[in-house]
Amino acid sequence: MYKVLSLIIVLLASLPTSGTAFTVEDPARIHMVVWRGCESACEGFRRFFNDRDLPVKITVTNVGKDKSKLIKIRETLIVERPDLVVTWGTSVSVGIIGTIKEFGSNTALGDIPVLFMIVADPVRSNIVESYTSSGRDFVTGVRNRVPEKTQIGLLLQYFKPKKIGVINSPNEDNSKINTARLKEIAAQEEFEVVSLEYNVGLDGKPKKEEIPELMQQLRNEGAEAVYVGSSSFNLENRDLFSASAIMQRLPLFSAYAQMVQESGALMAVANAYVNVGKLAAGQAQRILFDRANPIDLPIVSLSRFSVFINANTAKQLELYPPIQLINIAKFVFGIEAVEYN
């Protein structure tokens, strides 16, 4: 009799916790931590739930590009215990949940499920083990980078430079790996890569004031275009970076849509953030409503991508895209490259 009872208890315990199903009165609480306000990915995430009338309550905390706030936000989250934490960007994700090196298969948030998005390279950032599974019990996320081969293929469709320049920060391993990949593609596509590096200041950070002169050096070494594949530093300094490129009459190609949308890069091949946000929301739905374990979910990516072209930059450089690209691209108008002297 005792055995039967214990079996029933075990069976009952293993049943899905249908008692905690979310309702309009008791919605799933999602806490989203974003780097620079609720931009398109954040909007896409919200819209996904709105469109489907799913009972969720989304709270957004804006870090405002201030990493020092992250520790405090982490503590608040541990107390608050939301049903899901969503992190936006590499810095926020690392700051909130910590790396595998620090926490192994756990996170700084304990057993609170976490979903990251807009992380350029989650494996190299040590947030996840692989793209098939995060390797961490309560972590999953989405990818948003387009393969380099696809990016360069579209660049070459725009125009065919004999030399492509890159400027990397010595602190960023991602950038080095990306440049190595670019060189492999260069061998197949018959162009050369000119690779330069920033000097590191006393604070251990690259010197952003070097951007204009490095850009000139690229030009002097025969580069006909500049490519930013994976560099947080270049992304952060996108205004100066793109303005310097234009000053040297070098078209700037990037893997970051922001560099076209917010600065004067000529073209970017990237996923539209709104779609990345929707993809992340799909993962969130599976965790919250289908009771999927985050560790069981792969780090998914979109099968499609967008081409962004800055019409003003094209005009400034007098380097217009071919009609084939015009037909597929999203055009950005009205962003003038900021003048730096």
Next chain:
Amino acid sequence: MKISGSINIEASMSSRLFFITTISMLAAATLSILATVVEFNYHLRPFLIAKTETVAHKVKNDIEYALSTGVPFSKLKGIDEFLNELTREHLEVRSLVVLPGPAELKQKTVTEEFPTMVSRDAVQELRKTISVLVGSSEKVATINSNIQSEGVVVGHVSADVNPDYIVAQMQSVFFDSFVILVAVALVALQVVVVLTSFNITEPLRRVEFALNQRARGNLGFYYGASSGGVPGGFIEQLNSLNDNLRLKCKALTANGVGSALSLAKKYRLNEKCEQREATIIDARIPLFIFCVAEELQKSFMPLFVAEHYQPSDFFDKSIMIGLPISSFMFVVLIATPFGARLVDTFGNRRLFLVGLIPAVLGYLGCYMASSANEIVFSRSLTAAGYAVITISAQSYIAEIFVKENRAQGMAIFVGVLMAATMCGTAIGGILADWIGYKSVFLVSILLASVAGVMGYLMLSKKVGLVQKQSNANKVKTNSIGILFRNTRFVLIILFCAIPAKIVLTGFLYLFVPIYLASLDASQTEIGRVMMLYSLIIIPISPLASSFADKLNRNLSIVIVATVLSGITLLGLYQSASTASVLLVVAILGLVHSFLKAPLIIAAMEAAELSADITRTSALSLLRTFERLGSVAGPVLVAVMLVWMDFQTTAAILGASIALVGLMMGIITFATRKTNLLST
């Protein structure tokens, strides 16, 4: 019991009927082809204009969008590539150009060339259509569309309708209609033959038989009175006259007149004259329908195998594509002797129906196949059925005809097979284009079932079971030994008969479809090209045999034809086009027409050089080795294609066959000289 006399009636009846049928079929065919093509031409044109307009509009819209992003008209990039791609994609458009400035006004009026339904003039349309068919297209329609940027016309798109596309489409429709009509004509002829036989020649034959018997003094009971109609009534009249005589005779005998009995015996008053009811017509329609069902796959079998090839299949893909043809031929080779034996046991009718079972299962297997292995297996299954059915039909016909007319019977048998090959191959190609490869096998199942029903209804139950003594067909083992010592016979088999079959199965059945597919020919076109071979052989073959008879130099004709068939294949070297394949197939058909009958006669003549050899065993041996050639052909060509490209394969195959023919010629010439010297 001879039916040779009545064949004359049938011959004169049929030749006239055939003539009338052919003329009326041709007239109907011509009219319906013309009607089809004219209609098509008329309706195709507005469609083409609309399509070209759509393409021009797309270009205009895309360029206007590009201009709206800030690209100046003069700085547009990639336009040529963009337009080329569109022209490649839309075959209806011949050329697309983007030019600066507005379009000239005069170019805009394009529709006036195309009359509306009301003003349509049939003769004018026909003239137009014919001029399109022969490729002399009229003025090209041009569509212009202005490109605007901020309300100002900066350039224009100019698109020309592609006249070659119209010609190609029209010719395709023309040939499709032609093929279908040829096929329908062949079917119609078969039906006419059967109907004529049932309704006219057969009753007349019975009357003729009765009269012949009467003329010979046989006043017994003639068969055929029950067949009705005037001839039936006539025979009944004769029978009742004879009945009267019989009754009178009986009365006289009863009255004790002894001579009455001898009179009754002399005039066979009490005898019933029976003639076998079965005729060749019985087997004709079921055999024809079954063969059409079987031939439907011919034009696409290698391509069908290629489509379903799996890495786990027996051999490499290039070998696998030839294997279904070889395995089919191989199974036919093996199953035929068994089939012949089964005829004695089961009778022709039952065997015909039994043969349908593996045949239909094979089609079903092909329909459901998901790998090349499964296709090979299914085709082998069908082959077993095919062997049994053809041997059953062949022996049915052979049995009905008395010995001296058996050759004519066989000619009918071969004629039915050839007609079916032509119909089946061409229709199969069209069907494959319409409904896909696999569904064609469903059509085969349907046709085979119809053949089964027809066979069940039409074939006589009696035939095949009665005669048990027909063991002449069996080749005695010792005759093989004797014939193998006959150099000339062996040479004919090795150097002429086998190469001819290698060309047929390896080149025509395997090489032609895959080569044409590699040249982007449609399935319909492939079917048409392959059909041409039979289309030429059917009418030319009888002419060629009578020519050979007159010349009476069968072996020389065979040698020349073998060499020429090789040279024909060389024609494909360095000319890669559907037209050149068509030409080669046509010439091959012509050359093989001259090879067909003389080859048999030459082999028989050679066999006669050995004592104790019957023609039957020589013929049967020839057939067996020919089938070996059929098995080897596809495998040989497939192996060659692994190592070489299409054109080299054709050239080497052609050169080898020509060489073999030449060797045969030299040997024959040399031995003849020696023989002359020794005599």
